[in-house]
Amino acid sequence: xxxxxxxxxxxxxxxxxxxxxxxxxxxxxxxxxxxxxxxxxxxxxxxxxxxxxxxxxxxxxxxxxxxxxxxxxxxxxxxxxxxxxxxxxxxxxxxxxxxxxxxxxxxxxxxxxxxxxxxxxxxxxxxxxxxxxxxxxxxxxxxxxxxxxxxxxxxxxxxxxxxxxxxxxxxxxxxxxxxxxxxxxxxxxxxxxxxxxxxxxxxxxxxxxxxxxxxxxxxxxxxxxxxxxxxxxxxxxxxxxxxxxxxxxxxxxxxxxxxxxxxxxxxxxxxxxxxxxxxxxxxxxxxxxxxxxxxxxxxxxxxxxxxxxxxxxxxxxxxxxxxxxxxxxxxxxxxxxxxxxxxxxxxxxxxxxxxxxxxxxxxxxxxxxxxxx
Amino acid sequence: xxxxxxxxxxxxxxxxxxxxxxxxxxxxxxxxxxxxxxxxxxxxxxxxxxxxxxxxxxxxxxxxxxxxxxxxxxxxxxxxxxxxxxxxxxxxxxxxxx
Numbered sequence: 001x002x003x004x005x006x007x008x009x010x011x012x013x014x015x016x017x018x019x020x021x022x023x024x025x026x027x028x029x030x031x032x033x034x035x036x037x038x039x040x041x042x043x044x045x046x047x048x049x050x051x052x053x054x055x056x057x058x059x060x061x062x063x064x065x066x067x068x069x070x071x072x073x074x075x076x077x078x079x080x081x082x083x084x085x086x087x088x089x090x091x092x093x094x095x096x097x098x099x100x101x102x103x104x105x106x107x108x109x110x111x112x113x114x115x116x117x118x119x120x121x122x123x124x125x126x127x128x129x130x131x132x133x134x135x136x137x138x139x140x141x142x143x144x145x146x147x148x149x150x151x152x153x154x155x156x157x158x159x160x161x162x163x164x165x166x167x168x169x170x171x172x173x174x175x176x177x178x179x180x181x182x183x184x185x186x187x188x189x190x191x192x193x194x195x196x197x198x199x200x201x202x203x204x205x206x207x208x209x210x211x212x213x214x215x216x217x218x219x220x221x222x223x224x225x226x227x228x229x230x231x232x233x234x235x236x237x238x239x240x241x242x243x244x245x246x247x248x249x250x251x252x253x254x255x256x257x258x259x260x261x262x263x264x265x266x267x268x269x270x271x272x273x274x275x276x277x278x279x280x281x282x283x284x285x286x287x288x289x290x291x292x293x294x295x296x297x298x299x300x301x302x303x304x305x306x307x308x309x310x311x312x313x314x315x316x317x318x319x320x321x322x323x324x325x326x327x328x329x330x331x332x333x334x335x336x337x338x339x340x341x342x343x344x345x346x347x348x349x350x351x352x353x354x355x356x357x358x359x360x361x362x363x364x365x366x367x368x369x370x371x372x373x
Numbered sequence: 374x375x376x377x378x379x380x381x382x383x384x385x386x387x388x389x390x391x392x393x394x395x396x397x398x399x400x401x402x403x404x405x406x407x408x409x410x411x412x413x414x415x416x417x418x419x420x421x422x423x424x425x426x427x428x429x430x431x432x433x434x435x436x437x438x439x440x441x442x443x444x445x446x447x448x449x450x451x452x453x454x455x456x457x458x459x460x461x462x463x464x465x466x467x468x469x470x471x
Binding site: 004 | 383384386387388391395399400402404407409420
């Protein structure tokens with residue numbers, strides 16, 4: 001078998017599926033991307049009412065269907081996933097079907113019992129959100145006093161039980177001065193770490209989180225930090241593999257937009273299926289159709305799957321294109337056009353490289369202009 | 374050694390995709406893929422068969438290959454699986470598996 005990712009992308013096997021099990025949460029994070037309702041790019045969302053959550057029996061059926069079509073990697077998230085009383089049962093069912101399971105949590109509800117269960121169930125990795133190295137900033141962002149202390153206790157229980165933890169820290173205006181301290185804290189806890197400055201619009205279209213996105217100047221500083229560069233080495237290698245030339249532009253034009261709908265997929269708490277957690281395109285509901293039908297035959301899924309970079313409007317002459325990690329979901333949520341320029345991607349790519357480096361590398365001609373200056 | 378039982382390590386997750394095993398080792402987040410013979414052996418690593426029994430099954434199923442080559446290849450493969458932490462070796466038959 002050739003490279004597994006290329007293979008599953010070619011065969012349209014949903015290798016990795018992200019499931020949000022609930023919208024409920026015990027924190028009120030400023031930047032949270034999970035909205036109260038649902039926004040959808042094409043057609044209407046499923047008929048399930050807000051507040052409805054797939055039950056254990058539905059989830060078991062979904063797991064069985066996913067296993068049948070080749071899914072191996074499951075991410076279980078929320079909301080706060082530990083607010084589901086049946087979470088451990090859900091994970092048990094997933095492990096019985098031999099899925100690799102990651103859990104995204106704020107950690108506040110993880111005690112010894114949960115940590116021991118995660119170890120026993122061989123959870124691949126638990127991702128815990130942490131916004132500061134002490135309570136002051138973290139609790140300001142979560143809106144809940146005492147949340148930092150509880151998250152730290154959760155991380156310590158997990159580490160004590162030998163569960164792999166990744167500390168995830170979105171970087172925003174409020175905690176820009178904190179992320180290096182969070183890095184040191186994560187290392188001291190024996191945890192992996194990830195920082196992400198990409199604060200996004202909520203999945204219901206609410207734009208409030210954008211108020212917390214750092215400036216491009218600050219972003220340049222963050223991206224230049226060796227911590228960040230080491231963690232994103234694979235991205236950099238991908239970028240470097242694109243030796244920029246005129247012929248490269250035609251190669252990019254035939255590329256798929258992203259992995260959404262090709263080998264990754266998303267299921268909402270209500271059972272709505274989207275091509276990706278970031279791409280709010282309703283393709284069907286698991287209560288109305290089986291997963292296989294939605295994945296292979298839903299018109300919306302096929303529409304996304306057939307899109308190529310050449311279909312993107314307004315980016316194909318951009319000199320930043322070869323380095324751009326444009327996300328169609330963010331383009332839709334933030335700029336209102338799935339196929340239009342993404343201000344989030346422009347913000348990122350321009351900060352990433354800077355004009356001088358681009359000028360040295362690109363054989364620019366008069367037709368090639370940046371989308372956003 | 375070959376008289377011992379062999380089972381998939383609990384620290385793995387796997388799926389057979391188009392006849393080929395795709396395996397995630399959960400301790401290092403690495404995806405492994407096995408060829409057709411390796412995938413057949415992976416399926417047989419349930420803790421219910423010894424390595425010797427598995428070798429014999431492969432020899433019966435792949436009659437076009439020389440038995441001694443199969444034996445040699447299988448022994449190396451078992452060692453590879455062990456060194457990557459993908460299987461465990463058991464003195465007795467595992468309970469609860471088919």
